Amino acid sequence: MKTTRRQFIKISGLGAGSLALATPTFNLLSGKQKPQDDIKSKRYPNYCEICFWNCAGWVYTNEEGKIWKIIGHDDDPNSNGRFCPRGTGGVGSYYDDDRLKTPLIRYTKEDGSQDYREATWDEALDLIATKVSEIKNKYGAESIALFNHGSAGKHFTHLFRAMGSSNIAAPANAQCKTPRENAFKLTFGHELHSPEPLDIQNADCMVLIGSHLGENMHNGQVQEMSMLIERGGTIITVDPRYSVVASKSKIWLPIKPSTDIALLLAWINVIINENRYDKEYIEKHAHGFNELKEYIQPFTPEWASLITTLDPTQIVLAAREMAAAAPAVIVHPGRHVTWYGDDTQRLRAVAILNALLGSWGRKGGFFFSSSASVGKHPAYKVPYPKPKWSWMDIRPGDFPLANTGITNVLVDGSHPDYTGENKIKAWFVVGSNLPVSIPNKQRTLEAMDNMEFIVVVDTMPMEITSYADVVLPEATYLERYDILRLAENRYPTVALRMPAAEPRWESKPGWWMAKQLGDRMGLNQYFAFESYEEVLEAELSKLGVTLEQMKEIGVLKLERPYDDAYMHEGDEIEFETPTGKIELLSTELAALGFDPFPKYTAHAEPPAGYYYLNYGRVPMHTFSRTSNNPNLSDLKKEHDVWINPIVANDWGIKNGQYIWLQNQAGVISDFPVKVRVTERIRWDSVFLPHGFGHNNPKLSRAHGKGVSDTQLISNVMHDPINGSTGMRLNFVTFLTEDPRKETEA
Template identity: 45%
Template sequence: MPRVPLEITRRDLLKSGLAAGAAGLVGTNGLRGAPAMAAGPDEDAWYRQGEIRTTYNVCDMCPWHCGVVVHSVDGVVHKIDGNPHDPKSRGMLCPRGQAGVSFLYDPDRLRAPMVRTGERGEGRFQEVEWDFALDLIAQKLNQIKERSGQESVAIFGHTAGDSWWAEHFAQAWGTPNAAKPSSSLCISPREEASLLTFGTPVGGHEPLDWAELECLTLIGSHIGEDSRNTVMQDFAGLHGRGGTIIVVDPRFSSAATKADHWLPIKPGTDTALLLAWIHVLITEELYDAAYLDRWATGFDQLAEHVRDMTPEWAAEITDLPAEAIRDTARAMAEHAPRAVIMPGRHVTWYGNDTQRMRAVFIVNALLGAYGRHGGMYFNQAPYIQDVPHPPYAVAGSAGGCAAEPGDDDELGELPTGPTGKARADGARETFLQGPTAMQELIDPMITGDPYRIEALICYGVNLLHSVPDPERTKEALRNLELFVAIDVLPQEHIAWADIVLPESTYLERYDELFTMAHRTPYIHLREPAIEPLYDTKPGWWMAKELGERVGLENFFRWDDLEEYLTTRLRSVGSDLDDLRDRRGVIVQEGRPFLEDFEGSSPFATPSGKIELYAQSLANAGLDPLPVYEPVEDPPEGYFRLLYGRHPVHTFAKTQNTPVLSEAFSENELWLNDEVAVELGVADGERVMLENQDGATSGPIKVKATPRIRHDAVFMAHGFGSDAPELTRAHGRGASDTKLQTRYALDPICGGAGLRVNFVRITLEA
């Protein structure tokens, strides 16, 4: 029986360096500076208690996926360090990375498979054996398939293990209705825009050549708040060497405090600013003409398109001074091609987001930055073969951070959307042209239009804190024949499940190899540091066991994941022992810059060039060049609801993690200090929020500050849980998702723009 420590205390974590990590990045020697060490040798220290076992893993506390080294003694994990051989972590971790120990030993974890005994939403369950739970799911799935077809089953997935469900299982089973919030609620606009402009997606890791970068522009990217380890290291490096930083944000964010230019833009007007920048670069001949001649098409149409989009035109729209718009365009051009607008993450804002991201990439192209030193390099996925299996029943549609070009190679001819991306229609129509949009699969569960989705398998998605309008989602869950929830923690939606399957954390399981698209493509191992705690199982094991019960055994022709991983690794001359000898990572050579292509084109667009003018959009009846579309202003008495991240938390995943909860337990509402005075609200006072449709959330503590515009409020995402089983997260702060009862659907990528919601402030009852 695996050991479960009764409690990991803050003192233990101080010894392990985690408390130091809560203040910032922690290096490989995480013990440095910890108070316990300063006092001298500690005879009780964990590292004196037995043989230290070292294993290699990939941090799952956020999607940045830093490579880590895990130290355990006698079946107990004590310490996690950054893997110095990993190109992403470079031996450093953020506070959440070190809090993986605290996440593992969270006493609130799900412990055994359960079957619902009460009404949906009541949260009453009975623990059952794994065989019973899996047999029951298989029986229900087969009944639904026979009656209504495979497509009546939807599969949602999030976190690194989601490829087993939202990709492999979904495609083998034959449903196109697989979706990931990482795509439809986060990065799908930038991935589609990059495909349209450059012919390849951005990939999980924005490919900035930070070492030689001279000028960085951030539009709504909150480096330091969105604390992606290596990005913070690189941003600090750029700032430290005096690089030029331009920040466009309605809020004086942490990154804005380091900026040379802060543009406090009116929310929703970013495309107008981008078009004016394009106007300045072209009319003042600040663009890289030789680069565009060689590598781009559509320049003349672009120049004509922006002819009248002057800084004065944009100033009226954006609330920014025309001179500031002109100066920042010139600042970028002064450093070109070592100047980049960062693609960013979570770019689903207003529903016209693919067009806005096209404008971002067009600016980068005018600066000659793509494929150039100091600009953006070409990401490449590492070479490695898959484990053979029969052809999938449908193509992948879930999208997400890990999607790489070439995934659909084996599928042959399939219908294509306006971006040329292969789609699987099955017997009926899919809903959208781009990657399947998770939020668009909720309505068919309620209305049956265009057909009823009868079952949902939800892997690692915190459903009621991800999909907009949670009350609508609850209505959908009530209508389902079968709702299976797979998770580590008893998140809010678990109470609505028919069957709950508890997953082992990333520290207790093998998983699919991490094949990272990067300047130096690399492969990283995830292996267990300890046996699974309680009666939990890895997600891959559940997918295989269920697959074998529903007739998909040919897609799981391996006994366990060690065999699966070894088969893949053999294709690159390695195996598990060899990978451990290499400290868990195999690094390959990439072709990051234009000169590495020896005359061939790195741009996989139909023209083989950067497409400033997107003919494929024109062919689909969509704007081939970005167009500014005004968005609705807040009604009288309301503020635009902006949301983002806090550095010690990830989405709605870590609020219950003991040591992170201790560091930051509830979110705050940023409210302009002058507006606070007008409303009679004091700094620190708790208020309730009500949106334009009457949805409420709170109470939430007000942070009255001059660092935000008068017309918007801001809060960190992921708080305000209603799950009593989450003893630390329950009832702490307010939920932004509850206040997002509207979204604007992007017609190109299917992303859900969530910044179209407004809130008013009421005093706490």
């Protein structure tokens, strides 16, 4: 076995023994609409960090001052006072005894093996400041990359900008929504952002393509979907699996995986050829309709039927349902849309379909969000130095529309096989479990092995922590001040996060770590504050509200400055596209040499005995980060792989049996997974909820429970438009005997 410089260290036992734009219209009573449950309890405002929806709520402590429960805030448009199970179970992130407890420093023992030792904060921070300064002097600040996720990442982003590096990436983009953001920008001149501005509560029809709302708990959208159901609205679901929302749909289209573009083109064909599009809207606002009409002619429902395996009559009926509801119809843009490497084109088809239905900027379709703006503390007004190069120069010429740092491009620039000039030499990883959150784990590990220095900031001993030189334990969101949440939504809000309890063990807030490092590296002017309360006070002062007032109200609800949530009749609208119109024909894609209209491409199919690996969510977990949360683990400790009864019968596999999965490249899962034999899945596919199969034993609840889909996603299709990573062209087969036991024998 090859020895690596960077040995995987299990963090074991260590530390266990140590202990606006608008006028504020708020009044101080608006946050107090709920009666206190118990006069002995106290409550502190916060916004949830368990997922990116960042719902605002109250953290209650009990009479002993210990964290008790978390409840949504009624003034919060993301949650409307109701948290999802993850937010309610967020208390477990505080109580998890497996948390990182002290700073840890990697060292080499006399026998050459490596381990971590506990360190003081001063020791750990001094070491990081020294090493980072060395690397900066030798290779430039640009050679240090930041991977981040969530609120804490913002503090380290500030540190990196101050240092002179813009090599900053979040797997939340190229592994998630970049194709969608590009496609909507290209078509409507507008990205969608988060939460997506979908007017589901006023829609009469919603079309979900591979999106399983209700199993992914995008809180506000799940709530509004329920309102749509209540009103008798139509849901159309396209999914190879009989998802929960498929069971609530008027039409469920059990599509063959990877053929969605064919279906979308057929829908466009029907809506144009049956004259069901919004003629006035298209005439007034769209560019390229005649060209689209000509282009779309071959793509009939019958053509799509042969590709998608769907009944052509059903395809037509679904298109008519959408058109009947227009413009109060939403063809949902999805969120994690990086599937097959031609995802931007698929999302372009979704955008075009919405344009034809006239749903953009219309009631019951897509509304325009509004968000608050706050002031700046002087430390955040100091200009940042200009980096000499950035992630865009690592693979120059590739991925012209990449709009944010691409995680996998930074991995490329870190990998030993990279021959370009712009090499990455060190990593900071903040709240992002890279070996599990981005595909092609082996390549990530090789890149990490090539780094001169790695710092990991996390609350939990995630797998990534085992590759760090220094590990810093972060306080959970329930124990810290943080950036203000300025969510985009129907109306602007500002939400405060403040500690409801002291940080456990030696954990510290992200802002404090960034400041300590900045101060040590001579970047004091960027961190010229004593406490984060000072920063918050300065930011809030622009809105005429104090931090003390925010502690009382939690959420500051503002009014929209203009009546501009929807387009108005007769408005002259200039869209932020090259033609100033909604671009059915994308002039920008054409100019870059890409197809100006979406094109269906046939993708690889599973070889005999293999099945499409379809992955997705369960409602009580977020990614791989909550699997060890005591409360959420209690709701679901392990996942199962869904197999159709016909397939199970062929294999002689029984419900509840444990099997191993092997992908098309021979990668075998580390652990076995329980089988769920169910009619709810196609016979050419399996379904595997994401986020399980952790291999760090220090995650005492999550370790060894199930299979990491990421491990089996070794085939990655890069979207040439923006570099996002398509992950759904991986196939698995079943091993009923322990494969590792066999090799030992």
